Amino acid sequence: MPYIKEQSREELDPLIEALGKKLIDYSAGAYNYAICRLLLRFAGHPPTYARINQIIGVLECAKFEVYRRFASPYEDKKVEENGDLYGRSGFVFRKPPDIIDTTTDVEGQLEFSFGEEQK
Numbered sequence: 001m002p003y004i005k006e007q008s009r010e011e012l013d014p015l016i017e018a019l020g021k022k023l024i025d026y027s028a029g030a031y032n033y034a035i036c037r038l039l040l041r042f043a044g045h046p047p048t049y050a051r052i053n054q055i056i057g058v059l060e061c062a063k064f065e066v067y068r069r070f071a072s073p074y075e076d077k078k079v080e081e082n083g084d085l086y087g088r089s090g091f092v093f094r095k096p097p098d099i100i101d102t103t104t105d106v107e108g109q110l111e112f113s114f115g116e117e118q119k
Contacts, residue, residue: 002065 004012023030039055079085 002062 019034023034039058043051043055
């Protein structure tokens, strides 16, 4: 999570803002370059598996955070403005049930039961 303490934000924000002002005139490739350089500094020399694993986790979590807090609300707004994809052209979206039951069949295989189909 990117929710660091206020003191850390106060130290980092001016540096991030300065870099952001420089990068604004460049392409997405420049952002990619800057992110990679920062992560390579974090990796250390020589890098370890643990540190590489942390870097991948940072990237994944940052991606999900941007999607969750930035992209998803934008998409929701566009659905309201332009209409929903689901329910068009014969595609019917059925919301999955809240509870998934699991049982074991006679051969010991795990089975999933999704209850009654919602209409």
